Amino acid sequence: MPSAPLLLRNEYMSLRLLIVEDDVALQKMLTWDFEDLGYEVVGATNCKQAREQAANREFDLALIDYHLPDGTGIDLLRDLRAHSPRMPIVMCSGLTCAETASRAVTDHGAFEFVPKPVSAQALHQIFETALSKSEE
DSSP states (O other): OOOOOOOOSBTTBOOEEEEEOSOHHHHHHHHHHHHHTTOEEEEESSHHHHHHHHHHSOOSEEEEESEETTEEHHHHHHHHHHHOTTOOEEEEESSOOHHHHHHHHHTTOOSEEEESSOOHHHHHHHHHHHHHHHTO
């Protein structure tokens, strides 16, 4: 699969992406796809793990599932936003209504809410847009 152009932090460092997804198989697939696109990926399967990861390192982007075993993506989004106010966060779910999606974006600062299934390539394009807007 050909790689799309990637916005790099600088010519020596790749973008650091936190993927929070409780479906381990989906998380692994996304991790592999994003690594192929040049990202440095760290995964978490629940809110607790994601908070621990965010406390120990900085991320350029986050992809968060809405439904997690120990909370909602909105709970986690608020915590990540408090830790890294400018980090673009994209939320996704296969089971969420339009009202929840709208609330995640307008009330809680998600860059975008994406319905599953979604490809890493489509997410990559969303991330590039989010990063370009965050640099304005």
